[in-house]
Amino acid sequence: MGRAYHIDRAEVRIFYHYLLDESRVDNEIKRFMDAAEWIKEELRKAKESIPAELKDHVYVLDTHMLILSDHNFFDAVIDQIRIGHINAEWAVKKTVTKIQESFKKIEDDYLRERVLDIGQVGQRLLRVLLGSPSGSLKDIADKVIIVAHDLTPEDMTQIKANRVQGIITDIGGRTSHMAIMAQSLEIPAVVGLRRASEVIVTGDHLILDGGAGLVIINPDAETIQRYQERKVRFELYQEHVHGQSRLPAVTRDGQEISIMANLEMIAEAAAALDYGAEGVGLYRTEYHYLASAKLPQEDELFENYREVVESMKPRPVTIRTLDVGGDKVAGYMDMKPEANPVLGLRAIRFCLREPEIFKTQLRAILRASNYGWVKILFPMISSVSEMRAVKNIYHQVCQEMDRQQIPFDKSISLGIMIEIPSAVIMADALAKEVEFFSIGSNDLIQYTMAIDRVNEYVAHMYKPFHPAILRILHQLVKTSEQSGIKLSICGEMAGDPMCLPILLGLGITDLSMNAFSIPIIKQIIRETSYSESKEFFKRIFKCETSGQVNTLVFEHMSRILSRDLMNQIFNHPGSGDQSSS
Ligand code: PEP
Ligand code: MG
Numbered sequence: 001m002g003r004a005y006h007i008d009r010a011e012v013r014i015f016y017h018y019l020l021d022e023s024r025v026d027n028e029i030k031r032f033m034d035a036a037e038w039i040k041e042e043l044r045k046a047k048e049s050i051p052a053e054l055k056d057h058v059y060v061l062d063t064h065m066l067i068l069s070d071h072n073f074f075d076a077v078i079d080q081i082r083i084g085h086i087n088a089e090w091a092v093k094k095t096v097t098k099i100q101e102s103f104k105k106i107e108d109d110y111l112r113e114r115v116l117d118i119g120q121v122g123q124r125l126l127r128v129l130l131g132s133p134s135g136s137l138k139d140i141a142d143k144v145i146i147v148a149h150d151l152t153p154e155d156m157t158q159i160k161a162n163r164v165q166g167i168i169t170d171i172g173g174r175t176s177h178m179a180i181m182a183q184s185l186e187i188p189a190v191v192g193l194r195r196a197s198e199v200i201v202t203g204d205h206l207i208l209d210g211g212a213g214l215v216i217i218n219p220d221a222e223t224i225q226r227y228q229e230r231k232v233r234f235e236l237y238q239e240h241v242h243g244q245s246r247l248p249a250v251t252r253d254g255q256e257i258s259i260m261a262n263l264e265m266i267a268e269a270a271a272a273l274d275y276g277a278e279g280v281g282l283y284r285t286e287y288h289y290l291a292s293a294k295l296p297q298e299d300e301l302f303e304n305y306r307e308v309v310e311s312m313k314p315r316p317v318t319i320r321t322l323d324v325g326g327d328k329v330a331g332y333m334d335m336k337p338e339a340n341p342v343l344g345l346r347a348i349r350f351c352l353r354e355p356e357i358f359k360t361q362l363r364a365i366l367r368a369s370n371y372g373w374v375k376i377l378f379p380m381i382s383s384v385s386e387m388r389a390v391k392n393i394y395h396q397v398c399q400e401m402d403r404q405q406i407p408f409d410k411s412i413s414l415g416i417m418i419e420i421p422s423a424v425i426m427a428d429a430l431a432k433e434v435e436f437f438s439i440g441s442n443d444l445i446q447y448t449m450a451i452d453r454v455n456e457y458v459a460h461m462y463k464p465f466h467p468a469i470l471r472i473l474h475q476l477v478k479t480s481e482q483s484g485i486k487l488s489i490c491g492e493m494a495g496d497p498m499c500l501p502i503l504l505g506l507g508i509t510d511l512s513m514n515a516f517s518i519p520i521i522k523q524i525i526r527e528t529s530y531s532e533s534k535e536f537f538k539r540i541f542k543c544e545t546s547g548q549v550n551t552l553v554f555e556h557m558s559r560i561l562s563r564d565l566m567n568q569i570f571n572h573p574g575s576g577d578q579s580s581s
Contacts, residue, residue, distance in 0.1 A: 001227060002165040004204040005144035006130065006197065007137065007151070020085045028081050032088040035128040036068050039121075063114070067121045073099065089129050096122035130201070140164065145206050149197045152327070156181040157265075157291035166208040168196050168215055173462055175442040175492050176454035177327050181287070183514045184264045186271075190215050192456030211570065237568050241519040245276035249522040251504070255530035259522060260318075260512035262490055265291075266304055269311045272515040276522060279315035281512020282377065282438065282490040283308060285361070286323050290330050295357065301364035309372035316373040318438070318490075318512075319365050320417070321358065323347040323379040327454050342452060347380035352389055362397045369409035377438055381416040381423055387433045419443035419491075424476045431483035438512070439476065441469075441491025448472055464493045465549040470502065470541060477506050488512060497569040500524055501556055505537025520568065527561050 020028055043061050067073055073095060080091035096118055103115040137146070137158040145166035146159075156178050167182050172191035182189035188210035190196075200206065200217055207216040207227050216223060249257040260281030261272035265288075272280065288304055289296060296304075309317050325346030329335055338344035351358035365376055376394075381387050394414070401408055416433075418424060419440030427437070441464065446453040448469060451462045463469065480487040488510030493499040495513025497520060503511065504525075513521065536556050543549045558566060 001205075001207050001224070001231070002143060002145045004147045004168075004200045004202055004206050005140060005142075006200065006202040007146055007148040017090045018087050020081075020087060022085070025082055025085060028088050029078050031129065032077055032081065032091070032125075035088070035125055036074065038128055039124055040065055040068055063117050064121050064124075067118055073118070073121075089126055092122055092125045092129070145208055147197055147200045147202075147206075151178045152329070156185075157287060159185065159187070161185040161187060166206070166210075167191075168193060168200070168206075168208060170194050170197050171454065171456050173453050173456060173459040175445075175462070180262075180442075180492070180514070181264055183516060184262075184268055186516055192459050194456055238519075241523055241568075242275070245274070245519040245522060247276075247522065247526070249525040251525055251528050251530040251533075253529045253531055255504075255509065257504070257525050258488075258510045259518055260316075260488075260490075260510070261515040261518065262495075262512055263308065263515075266307055268515060269308050272518075273312070275515040275518040277315075277515060277518055279373075280308065280312055280317040281488060281510070283317060283319045284323065285320060286328050289322060289324065289333075290328060292330075294332050298360045298364050298367075301361060302367045305365055305368035305374075306371050309368050309374055313372040316375055318375040318377050318415070319368075320377040320379055321348070321365070322351055322361055325350050342446070348378055348386065348390060349380065352386070352393075355393055358393060359397050362394060363401065363406075366397065366401060366408035366412070367406060369412050370407045374409060375413045375415060375436070377415045377417060379417045379440070380419055380443070381430065382420045383422060384426060384429050384433060387416065387430060391433065415486075417443075417490075418476060420447050421472065424472055424479075427476055427479040428483050431480065431485040434485075436486040436488065437476070437480060439473070439487070439489040439491060439493075439508075441473075441489060441493040444472065444491065445469055463546045464496070464499055465502075465546040465553065467543055467546065467549065470543075470549070473502075473506055473508075474541065477508065481507075486510070495521060497521060497524055498553055498557070501528070501533050501536055501553060502540070504528065504530055504533035505535075505540070507534070523565065524561065524569070527565065529560070532560070 043065050047061050076095045076098075077088070077091045080086060080094055081088060084091070086094075099118050100115050103118070137155055140146075140160065140163050143163055143165050145168060146164055147168045149170045150172065151167065151169055164185075164187050167178075167187055167189040169178070169189075169191045170193055172179055174191070176191065179189055179191050188208050190208055190210060190213050193215065196215060200215075205218050207219050207223065209215070209227075219227070249259050251257065258278055259276065260279045261268070261275070261277035262282040262284065263269060263272060263280050264284045269280075285305075288301070305319060323346070324330060324333065325335065325344060326342045335345065335350075345353060351361075362376075365374060368374060378387070378390055381390070391414070398408070413435040415436035415438055416423070416430060417440040418427065418437050420443070423430060424444075431437070442453060445451065445462060445464060445466075449461065449463070449466060451458045453462060477487065487508060489503060489508055490512040492513075493503065494511040495517030497517075500521060511521065536552075540549050540552050543552065557569070561569070
């Protein structure tokens with residue numbers, strides 16, 4: 001529960017148009033003048049602190065300053081307010097549009113370009129007038145709930161978790177990377193609300209219910225009271241499960257389940273141990289790259305990996321190589337815009353295109369392997385030849401390090417993420433190339449179902465319970481068993497309580513998840529029977545729709561788990577609504 005803080009990541013299009021009565025005109029003009037003065041002051045400060053490498057671009061700031069003082073602009077806005085009796089946002093919008101129209105007729109390219117500057121100044125004024133001036137996440141000083149059209153993974157690296165009580169976005173899905181990062185930061189989030197950033201304004205009082213995917217704007221006293229009570233109950237429950245998080249995850253009939261943590265940032269390592277992780281099943285190394293202003297060098301990467309490995313020692317740490325592209329883009333990498341980024345130069349494809357970046361990371365990982373137990377995981381492998389190309393580079397790096405007498409673990413295990421249907425189809429051949437498979441269910445669902453995992457319009461079709469997903473996972477499990485290769489899962493399905501009977505039923509006993517979900521998953525495992533799960537899976541495997549699977553899973557869980565645990569599962573942020581049409 002908290003106050004909304006509007007961050008503008010998209011063009012400001014929506015604002016109130018209203019007519020003012022005479023008594024409010026002077027005040028509205030002052031509001032506009034204050035906003036313009038505020039921006040000028042910001043521009044002055046920015047000029048003083050501009051980094052040396054950007055000094056050549058200082059003219060952009062000067063241009064904006066000039067526009068703000070220019071009487072064609074400044075006076076025109078004031079006239080619009082005074083004569084038209086309209087609000088300041090409307091007056092800015094009208095003035096900007098008028099100037100832009102007249103610039104469009106100009107032949108000269110340079111002058112025509114200035115139309116962009118005018119548009120940017122207009123946007124900035126609208127943001128200040130609407131109460132979210134800077135749009136920077138670094139500057140947030142109070143505890144707030146962030147409301148934004150969109151947040152990029154790069155934005156998320158700027159968030160200070162102790163200042164942000166919650167996150168609400170218009171776009172995105174439950175497995176989009178910003179949502180995964182919010183989970184890691186333990187920040188409640190509701191994503192994909194489509195119009196939240198148009199409806200909610202800075203200062204609104206909000207209740208954000210991450211479990212239900214619900215946001216209540218300016219609730220009444222009774223609702224606040226009800227949610228406060230729920231919050232207390234939730235916190236008490238958290239304490240209880242947390243207290244048991246170190247107990248092993250063993251089913252009622254004695255099957256041990258290995259529970260690892262997914263990490264995005266080094267700071268999560270301590271919490272992962274605290275929540276009872278037996279190691280790291282997935283270290284998403286790209287977030288370190290996204291949080292850096294420039295490409296990290298080998299020593300910096302090595303220090304980062306060494307710290308994680310040492311803090312987890314003697315437990316294993318599975319370091320996944322760089323998975324950029326798609327919705328994870330670092331400005332300095334100069335990645336060209338692609339029509340379908342998720343189907344484009346992502347993850348291993350990017351690394352094979354940029355072998356120097358890849359080699360640098362591999363060297364850093366290998367150096368860190370000398371300090372504990374490291375495994376290497378390659379993302380988005382789609383074919384045997386691609387894997388051979390990866391291994392080729394890997395062996396070159398190993399040989400180079402040998403020549404330079406740099407020590408590293410010679411028996412390090414190599415594995416691949418199974419997240420593309422072609423990898424499932426070729427699993428028997430891929431099993432000969434590596435030591436282990438890890439299911440990336442987030443992408444495997446995305447690519448099997450052709451459902452963009454960050455697109456809110458198709459989010460309702462993103463279904464781990466779809467029979468096609470059960471079948472593809474079943475095929476993979478069978479091939480892995482026949483090939484004698486170790487199989488684990490590190491996608492969001494692993495930490496979703498509702499998916500647990502399916503994973504156990506499939507015979508998957510190595511799970512890696514966001515640390516926060518570990519205690520509840522362990523608790524459910526302790527109340528579950530492995531052999532019953534296998535029997536249960538035979539029943540759902542016959543289903544033809546995700547709706548049928550959903551009903552059976554719900555019935556099964558209600559039968560085997562206590563009512564208290566069921567209630568907690570439905571309040572747990574990791575429980576997806578798998579219901580289906
Ligand atoms: C996955 O795709 O399931 C996965 C774990 O990788 P990421 O979410 O980082 O794409
Ligand atoms: Mg993935």
